[in-house]
Amino acid sequence: MSSPALFDFFLPCPRGLEAALAAELAEIAARHAGAAQFEAGAQVPGGVHFRGGWKAGMAANLHSRIASRVLLKIAHRPYRNEQDIYALAAEQRWEQWFSANETLRVDITAIKSPLRSLEFATLRVKDAVCDRLREVSGARPSIDTAQPDVRIFAFLTATDCTLYLDTSGEPLFKRGWRLDKGAAPLRENLAAGILRLTGWSAGTPLYDPMCGSGTFLAEAAQVALNIAPGVERRFGFEKLKQYDVTAWQALKVEALDAKRAARASRADLGIFGSDISGDMLEKARANFERAGLPSIVLKQVDARGMTPPVAAPGILVANPPYGERIEVRGRGPRREVRETRRGDDNEGFRRVHTDAPDSEFFQSLGDALKQRFSGWRAFILTSDRKLPGQLRLRESAKTPLFNGALECRLFRFDLVTGSVKQRPASDTPD
Ligand SMILES: C[S@@+](CC[C@H](N)C(=O)[O-])C[C@H]1O[C@@H](n2cnc3c(N)ncnc32)[C@H](O)[C@@H]1O
Structure with missing residues (x-):
């Protein structure tokens, strides 16, 4: 039997909570994702890396109380200018993940990037993804910045560009039940x-x-x-072409059962x-x-x-x-x-x-x-x-x-x- 594919994930979180998130992830992996399918990665300022199967990525979305998102790493390469970023984005097989029917949003975060305009770099990533899909399928996806089906994040350092596909959709601190906010609620x-x-x-x-x-x-x-923070909401990965539907249904049923038991308690x-x-x-x-x-x-x-x-x-x-x-x-x-x-x-x-x-x-x-x-x-x-x-x-x-x-x-x-x-x-x- 071939072993299931492993992916690199990055989970951003509020700065100062990296160690707490890493500890939480280890618990989620042990309880819900299977330790064999989870390899802890580095803690960096503002987030934690890990390697794991789809089930681990979905379990992190459903059960992490501390992460802001679960990002799936698609590509990583040194860059010098916008053209290098365009080339990196255009080479990726986005068609494996979504079609031109899905709406798209691209965001860039940068630390010490030499580029003059991050807005222009964002446009280049968007163009590359749309050009790629048009080439392979004959149609370009539309852009929707408010409620996109698919979000792509690019992260630039002084030297390197990393492209991520967002598996969360709305940020994870939106649990799906808060209607009434105070004047200054905590996330x-x-x-x-x-x-x-x-x-x-x-x-x-x-x-x-x-x-x-x-x-x-x-x-x-x-x-x-024992109520999963994400049990009331939907996730970005549900719009992607390939995710482990069977494993997701099992995780969701378990979370719904726990929630029902909590309501009765x-x-x-x-x-x-x-x-x-x-x-x-x-x-x-x-x-x-x-x-x-x-x-x-x-x-x-x-x-x-x-x-x-x-x-x-x-x-x-x-x-x-x-x-x-x-x-x-x-x-x-x-x-x-x-x-x-x-x-x-x-x-x-x-x-x-x-x-x-x-x-x-x-x-x-x-x-x-x-x-x-x-x-x-x-x-x-x-x-x-x-x-x-x-x-x-x-x-x-x-x-x-x-x-x-x-x-x-x-x-x-x-x-x-x-x-x-x-x-x-x-x-x-x-
Ligand atoms: C920064 S907010 C707390 C936000 C809260 N953690 C949340 O998530 O919504 C501060 C709160 O202190 C309350 N507050 C102000 N003066 C107070 C006082 N003298 N005694 C008790 N509460 C007070 C305000 O009504 C406000 O709800």
Whole structure:
């Protein structure tokens, strides 16, 4: 019997979560894809490589909570100019994967590429693929940037071009159940990666006191109930000519069965959330309902007055309000400051912010943690490196993470009884 074909996959993820994704992939391979069909590859900034069969690629799409996409490597070669990129794309047997009836989108990402226009390079890849299909089938595919059937990604370094076929379609953080977003929801895959970094596992109490639309809570509940993150959605590979339909059906049936069992379960998940905003809690409830996660306990509470939701210590995780996008609520009025700046496009724009620091709020939050959460471990994601000083707590660890382009830190505070390390507000952050 001939052994099934192996492919090279690359899974992009939020920067800072590469090791967490690699660990998750190894678990997915062991549980769903068959270890023999999976060879772990390098972790690089912003993603993880692996080699495996189609089943491994499909299982990664269905089960990865941390990856943003699963890209299938088609070709890789050094390049010097757009013509080299055109030639590489024109040589590939795209007709094996899709026909001219499918709509197409091409995207390019580059690090230190010498090319002057990435837009032109993108057009050259698109032309090469369309020319190739016209040559072999007599028809050119149409371009659809909004809802393409097939997506091709080109990745350029200073010297090399890699072409990928996207097997995911919509990015994987779109789980297919979120309707109601808060003002600044976390992406689902960042929330899932953070949960893994906290070391939380099902059965340990989990509390988000500024839960907004409930991303941490929904991700945790899906882990606890063994619900595959992609069970509600479709994937790009379903539009491709060759993928292992039998293996996909088996994976999907298994995931649907697990989801049905989860819906029937009356288990107490020990997952709790609160927020000062009743509107946000309504959004969270609607999301949980759609995701089949009705047993998450929610309460309207100002985080300064929060108390542990259960007697046993657990893990507290939150991304508090920050800056201009989303404000701390529940404190006295602040004076609005209006300023005019010049944007990149030289159009003046107005910015409104408030001039009082949030230190009062964070000091009270720190007090609540110290006084009422002994034995808990708290993990707080923020772009504000002065947070430990504001909370008057010394962090036990901090992990750099990117929330989109925003560089953040995940601070960990071990709230051990009687030995909470305090730090003065003036400590210099690094
Ligand atoms: C950055 S958002 C959190 C987003 C959330 N992780 C999600 O995925 O939607 C911050 C949240 O803090 C809440 N908030 C603001 N002030 C608060 C306070 N004093 N107590 C509790 N929650 C507060 C806001 O209502 C908002 O939902």
